[in-house]
Amino acid sequence: MKQYNLGIEATLEIIGGKWKALIICLLMTGVKRTSQLERSITGISQKVLIQQLRELESDGLVERKVYEQMPPRVEYSLTPYGVTAIRIVEVMCAWGTENIHMRQQAGEEIELLENESDASRASISY
Template sequence: MKQYNLGIEATLEIIGGKWKALIVCLLMTGVKRTGQLERSITGISQKVLIQQLRELERDGLVERKVYEQMPPRVEYSLTPYGVTAIQIVEVMCAWGTANIKMRQQAGEEIELLENESDMLDIRLSK
C-alpha cells in the first residue's frame, strides 16, 4: 500500500519535476503536436518530452491521438481529469510571476519572457 504524509506529495508525484507542469500549461491552450511542444520548451530533448508525455498519459492527465498517415501525426491534449489540474498550474504561474517581480524589485536581473496572463486569455477565449 502506498502512503503519503501530505496530499501535496501525490500532486508532486504526478505534475512535479521540471517539465510536467509546463507541458500541462502548454496544453491548456489546446491540442499540440509533439514538435510544437518541443519548440515551446527550451532545453527539453525529444526523448525526455516523450517520456514526460507518456507519464502524464499513464496518470490520466494527457490523451495521445495518433493519426494513421505518412508521416505519422500525433497530437496531445488534456483529458477531462487533466483539466482539473489547470487550477494548480494557474496558481503556480501566478506565484512564479509574483516571485519574478519581487526579485526584480530587489535588484536581481531577471526577466519573464512569456506573459502567462496572455496564455490564460487565449484559453478563456476558446
C-alpha cells in the same frame, strides 16, 4: 500499499519535476503536436518530452491521439481529469510571476519572457 504523509506528495508525484507542469500549461491552450511542444520548451530533448508525455498519459492527465498517415502525426491534449490540474498550474504561474516581480524590485536582473495575453488566453481555454 502506497502511503503519503501529505496530499501534496501525491500531487508532486504526478505533476512535479521540471517539465510536467509546463507541458500542462502549454496544453491548456489546446491540442498540440509533439513538435509544437518541443519548440515551446527550451532545453527539453525529444526523448524526455515523450517520456514526460507518456507519464502524464499513464496518470490520466493527457490524451495521445495518433493519426495513421505518412509521416505519422501525434497530437496531445488534456483529458477531463487533466483539466482539473489547470487550477494548480495557474496558481503556480501566478506565484512564479509574483516571485519574478519581487526579485526584479530587489534589483535582480531577471526577465519574464511570457506574453501576458498568452497567459490569460491559456487560463480561459477550458
